[in-house]
Amino acid sequence: MSDLQNTDQPQLPGVVVTGASGRMGQMLVRLVLENPELRLVGALVRPGHDWIGQDIGMAMGGAAVGVIVSDDAVTAIAQAQAVIDFTTPEATLAFAELTAQARAVHVIGTTGLGPDHLAALAASARHAPIIRAGNMSLGVNLLVGLTRKVAAALGEDWDIEVVEAHHRHKVDAPSGTALMLGEAAAEGRGATLDDLRTPARDGITGPRAPGSIGFAAIRGGDVVGEHDVIFATSGERIVLRHLATDRAIFARGAIRAAIWGQDKGPGEYDMHDVLGL
Ligand SMILES: NC(=O)C1=CN([C@@H]2O[C@H](COP(=O)(O)OP(=O)(O)OC[C@H]3O[C@@H](n4cnc5c(N)ncnc54)[C@H](O)[C@@H]3O)[C@@H](O)[C@H]2O)C=CC1
Numbered sequence: 604m605s606d607l608q609n610t611d612q613p614q615l616p617g618v619v620v621t622g623a624s625g626r627m628g629q630m631l632v633r634l635v636l637e638n639p640e641l642r643l644v645g646a647l648v649r650p651g652h653d654w655i656g657q658d659i660g661m662a663m664g665g666a667a668v669g670v671i672v673s674d675d676a677v678t679a680i681a682q683a684q685a686v687i688d689f690t691t692p693e694a695t696l697a698f699a700e701l702t703a704q705a706r707a708v709h710v711i712g713t714t715g716l717g718p719d720h721l722a723a724l725a726a727s728a729r730h731a732p733i734i735r736a737g738n739m740s741l742g743v744n745l746l747v748g749l750t751r752k753v754a755a756a757l758g759e760d761w762d763i764e765v766v767e768a769h770h771r772h773k774v775d776a777p778s779g780t781a782l783m784l785g786e787a788a789a790e791g792r793g794a795t796l797d798d799l800r801t802p803a804r805d806g807i808t809g810p811r812a813p814g815s816i817g818f819a820a821i822r823g824g825d826v827v828g829e830h831d832v833i834f835a836t837s838g839e840r841i842v843l844r845h846l847a848t849d850r851a852i853f854a855r856g857a858i859r860a861a862i863w864g865q866d867k868g869p870g871e872y873d874m875h876d877v878l879g880l
Pocket residue numbers: 621622623624625626627628647648649650689690691694711712713714715736737738739740779853
């Protein structure tokens with residue numbers, strides 16, 4: 604871990620990482636500290652966390668970096684030019700309001716957001732840029748485009764299923780990535796995912812509805828994230844697959860988004876905008 608990173612360069616955009624003790628939070632803190640284009644100015648954890656008051660570098664088992672862990676989101680976010688947020692839907696909504704007030708870029712990786720959460724985020728995005736994606740990796744965002752194309756090229760006699768696998772700690776299903784892939788497949792068919800999505804199967808489900816899109820979720824061990832889009836018809840199958848083996852791919856995407864967003868106006872953006880796909 605670098606020592607007192609970029610503190611002599613106050614002109615660099617200041618980043619606050621939320622959920623800094625989490626799996627993604629710690630990865631983000633590490634990679635922001637290594638990035639020559641950004642300064643880490645805040646590390647937020649949930650109220651009551653035992654890292655509060657410690658230097659984030661030391662709390663993570665390394666050298667001091669000059670940023671004290673806090674649960675005071677109001678103060679931390681007020682001094683940020685970007686907030687990188689991989690937490691929970693409820694926490695993300697609260698951070699969105701504060702980030703919009705600070706006119707800073709809010710990069711959101713949090714998944715499991717429902718329609719009410721999305722409506723609240725749209726309101727915050729009227730004041731400052733929000734860049735949100737269920738998966739921030741280059742590979743998955745390319746796969747989204749491929750999925751749309753393949754779905755558009757194949758007729759309804761090709762059944763579409765999205766299968767995902769994640770570690771045992773993941774709390775939402777289907778994953779944000781699986782939903783992105785399902786949405787792309789539905790778009791390829793000129794529809795929305797709400798039109799085509801099959802509810803989770805359990806019990807006597809009856810035969811598959813023609814043209815529907817199904818989801819299956821596997822949870823176990825330390826799987827970082829695996830996604831298959833299966834196109835199946837009589838006599839053949841196409842499988843589009845992405846395997847994540849390192850959370851750094853998501854963190855790199857989020858950091859790229861925080862930098863990209865610095866000269867953008869209010870509005871909602873995604874990784875296709877950031878990556879120019
Ligand atoms: N979009 C993407 O590329 C990716 C998205 N994710 C999503 O990011 C989220 C987090 O994933 P993980 O890091 O694996 O989970 P995690 O559970 O390890 O980390 C979440 C952290 O947020 C903290 N937190 C909760 N409420 C908070 C609050 N009010 N203030 C500050 N911190 C708070 C928790 O204490 C925890 O440390 C999930 O929704 C996951 O699906 C994960 C990886 C990639």
